Amino acid sequence: MGAVIGVVSGKGGVGKTVLTLNLAAALQEMGYSTMVLEGNVTSPTSSIYLGYLPVERTLNRVLRNEIPLDEAILQHPSGIRLVTTSLNVSELTDDFEKIAGIVEQLKTRCDILFVDGAAGLGPEAIRCMEWSDNVLIVTNPEIPSVIEALRAVRIVRGMNKKLVGVALNRHNPDKHQMTEQEVELILELPVVVRINEDDLFSEATAAGMPLVKYKPGANTSHQIFQFAAKMVGTQWTPPKKGLKEQIDQLVEKLGINKIKLPIPAIKMPAMKMPAMGKPKDTAPKK
Numbered sequence: 001m002g003a004v005i006g007v008v009s010g011k012g013g014v015g016k017t018v019l020t021l022n023l024a025a026a027l028q029e030m031g032y033s034t035m036v037l038e039g040n041v042t043s044p045t046s047s048i049y050l051g052y053l054p055v056e057r058t059l060n061r062v063l064r065n066e067i068p069l070d071e072a073i074l075q076h077p078s079g080i081r082l083v084t085t086s087l088n089v090s091e092l093t094d095d096f097e098k099i100a101g102i103v104e105q106l107k108t109r110c111d112i113l114f115v116d117g118a119a120g121l122g123p124e125a126i127r128c129m130e131w132s133d134n135v136l137i138v139t140n141p142e143i144p145s146v147i148e149a150l151r152a153v154r155i156v157r158g159m160n161k162k163l164v165g166v167a168l169n170r171h172n173p174d175k176h177q178m179t180e181q182e183v184e185l186i187l188e189l190p191v192v193v194r195i196n197e198d199d200l201f202s203e204a205t206a207a208g209m210p211l212v213k214y215k216p217g218a219n220t221s222h223q224i225f226q227f228a229a230k231m232v233g234t235q236w237t238p239p240k241k242g243l244k245e246q247i248d249q250l251v252e253k254l255g256i257n258k259i260k261l262p263i264p265a266i267k268m269p270a271m272k273m274p275a276m277g278k279p280k281d282t283a284p285k286k
């Protein structure tokens with residue numbers, strides 16, 4: 001029987017879905033059998049991050065007894081197994097009772113079932129907390145999301161669920177942000193992982209891949225791999241880089257790949273050359 005980990009935040013848009021998909025992919029690569037359930041049943045975005053729009057094999061169809069649950073388990077090339085709802089607005093559902101039963105069934109099919117929580121603290125978000133054994137709180141290091149995270153923490157504590165800790169996402173030392181210590185003090189929870197703000201997440205989304213698969217060598221991927229290992233009580237060490245990867249990284253660091261080609265010709269100032277006369281006969285006289 002797998003553990004159910006709810007990924008919740010209070011405030012929307014802090015990175016729950018991106019983190020959930022990356023953790024599921026990272027753990028899958030480490031040999032664990034993972035699954036992701038889209039807990040945001042009315043605004044499902046997880047499949048969009050993976051580059052496809054579910055039409056045929058949706059949770060909605062399982063709820064209507066049109067297809068068996070196993071048929072709705074989508075297998076992504078990254079290794080992620082995802083169960084998600086339809087994006088078709090005529091199919092909106094709030095059949096949470098039946099979804100609770102589906103959570104019970106899904107956790108018998110994997111080691112870890114992630115429930116990607118809904119934004120806010122409405123019924124959808126609360127249900128995600130209820131379905132979970134453990135809850136990971138995601139926040140950005142900014143006051144509005146930390147305050148919303150605090151409200152989510154209060155609700156989870158009232159449910160007697162285990163709190164995994166705080167994932168502090170979009171850390172950026174160049175911005176005016178709250179410190180890790182301030183966040184811990186307010187939420188009364190340890191920051192269990194800090195993930196940098198990184199444009200590569202958007203790049204990976206455009207490629208329809210979780211970052212840990214798209215660029216496993218990126219610093220932010222390492223942060224996720226390390227945390228994924230910590231979640232299951234193991235350690236992760238980055239694989240040794242091959243020569244090509246080392247050169248690629250150096251090229252990126254030096255910004256060489258940003259230089260536009262062809263390089264414009266450099267114009268030299270015209271130089272006045274002294275008039276050339278007949279070369280003097282400098283040969284020693286005999």
Ligand SMILES: Nc1ncnc2c1ncn2[C@@H]1O[C@H](COP(=O)(O)OP(=O)(O)OP(=O)(O)O)[C@@H](O)[C@H]1O
Binds near residue numbers: 016
């Ligand atoms: N560490 C990061 N660095 C840069 N961009 C990030 C990072 N984490 C997430 N993002 C971006 O932030 C946006 C919101 O992410 P995401 O959809 O995962 O948030 P969410 O909490 O699931 O939102 P919602 O509450 O609406 O479900 C996306 O564009 C994503 O690529």
Ligand SMILES: [Mg+2]
Binds near residue numbers: 016017018
């Ligand atoms: Mg989301």
